[in-house]
Amino acid sequence: MLRRLLIAPVGPHIQQGALLDGIQALEISVRPQPAGVLSLQEWCQSLLQSRHSTSSVGLKVYKPTTPGFRGRIITTRENLWSGRPYxxxxxxxxxxxxxxxxxxxxxxxxxxxxxxxxxxxxxxxxxxxxxxxxxxxxxxxxxxxxxxxxxxxxxxxxxxxxxxxxxxxxxxxxxxxxxxxxxxxxxxxxxxxxxxxxxxxxxxxxxxxxxxxxxxxxxxxxxxxxxxxxxxxxxxxxxxxxxxxxxxxxxxxxxxxxxxxxQHKNRKAGKAGASRWAGRRPVTRGVAMNPVDHPHGGGRGKQKGRISQSPWGKQTKGMKTRKRRNPTDAFIHVSRHAAKNKQRG
CATH class of the missing domain: 2.30.30.30 (SH3 type barrels.)
Incomplete structure (x- = not known):
């Protein structure tokens, strides 16, 4: 019959608990551990540590204990109120x-x-x-x-x-x-x-x-x-x-x-479920749709066959979407496009 031990660390001694089949418990005296060697109590505590380790100020980087936690990075909430809102x-x-x-x-x-x-x-x-x-x-x-x-x-x-x-x-x-x-x-x-x-x-x-x-x-x-x-x-x-x-x-x-x-800009969801928690549903590619649903859809291959467009036929990837006769144009001193070109030049 297989016998299992229940071991509980008690200071420099280890109290060997009762065997599960009812044999009387014993107490064994163990010499103190040398420097650099983990005791049983420290080893048990290391197993109970959190799954994350903070590598930067304001960020919590998770250890790759599961495929979902691999690469997951969130912002810390150390100094924040942990109760319910007012x-x-x-x-x-x-x-x-x-x-x-x-x-x-x-x-x-x-x-x-x-x-x-x-x-x-x-x-x-x-x-x-x-x-x-x-x-x-x-x-x-x-x-x-x-x-x-x-x-x-x-x-x-x-x-x-x-x-x-x-x-x-x-x-x-x-x-x-x-x-x-x-x-x-x-x-x-x-x-x-x-x-x-x-x-x-x-x-x-x-x-x-x-x-x-x-x-x-x-x-x-x-x-x-x-x-x-x-x-x-x-x-x-x-x-x-x-x-x-x-x-x-x-x-x-x-x-x-x-x-x-x-540090909000440095977050990584790590898994699809984290996006679902935030209320974000999956994004379907246009080339995976039918022609009735998207300009990129249809065909016998995976090529969209045209420049990138939105589902309504508007050009994407750099096309300006601001109205030409916007009343607030009078308040724009320098546009973001002109500022970006000035930095490049």
Whole structure:
């Protein structure tokens, strides 16, 4: 009969547990392990270690214990709040699966994914100029950047009925820091000021297009815009992450610094299931379709037989999609294409 031992490490001794067939337990004294040799307790702990090892700041690189974990890289959440979000500033989020009100697919490759609560983020922060305190940093599944829960003092007009508010978290902002909004605020990460009160060359994010509407530009993780110049006509020139230089009203506000989670661009899903968790469905190649479904479809081979096109016959791979008579052309100081060609030249 095969007998199995239950061994439990106890200090310098090893207590040999009772055999499964009922034989009385024994206690064996073992000499301390020499230097450089793992004890049984250390060896057991090494087996219980996590599947990942952090190789870079802000990234979690998984060990290749399975084919799905091989090459999987995600961003760390070490200093983030591990509990549930602040419930008064959340609401339900209805998933459409890429369908419109007629049930037809208008946005491909969407569907599934985990359930989410939408966090009501304050992009304007123009209700109060009082000093707020960062209560905690949180993960937001609805955006790539981190968010911060701030607390306004009692009697302030900012925040909800308890004085709490969600904002985009800037790089370098930690729980306990004080942040302000308004023209009298100091130039430090997290503060929101009008463009007229910022120095030239300042790194900013969450830039407004109209005063009081709330930030609309440079809101992705790790991104930032730059205040290039400020004229006498009431406009300022801002260089966006795409390279476009755009004229914005100097009375519009922006937040100082770059956005948090700069390692977001270095993520790797590692397996198809990770994309399904995020609500992304598989992408079908056009050459694998029928001619009725895609311009690349059909034929006896795998050649598309034409230049790359979209399912609706529009050229891809470098073709400009901006409207020729766009009303906002008057606000484009330098286009991203001209800026890119200038860098190459």
């Amino acid at each position: 419930r008064p500033l959340t609401e339900g989020l209805r998933r459409t699966g890429g369908r419109n009100n007629q049930g037809r697919i208008t946005s491909w490759h969407r569907g599934g994914g985990g359930r989410r609560l939408y966090r009501l983020v304050d992009f304007s922060r123009s209700q109060s100029e009082d000093t707020a305190v960062v209560d905690r940093l949180e993960y937001d599944p609805n955006r790539s950047a981190r968010i911060a829960l701030i607390k306004y003092p009692e009697g302030s007009s900012g925040g909800d009925f308890r004085g709490f508010s969600y904002i985009l978290a800037s790089q370098g902002v930690l729980p306990g820091d004080q942040i302000r909004s308004g023209a009298s605020s100091t130039i430090r990460p997290g503060n929101m000021l009008p463009l007229s009160a910022m120095p030239i060359g300042q790194e900013i994010h969450n830039v407004e297009l109209l005063p009081g509407r709330g930030g609309q530009l440079a809101r992705a993780a790790g991104t930032s815009a730059t205040l290039v110049s400020r004229g006498t006509d009431g406009y300022a020139v801002v260089r966006l992450p795409s390279g476009t230089q755009r004229r914005v009203l100097a009375s519009c506000s922006a937040t100082v610094g770059a956005l948090s989670n700069p």
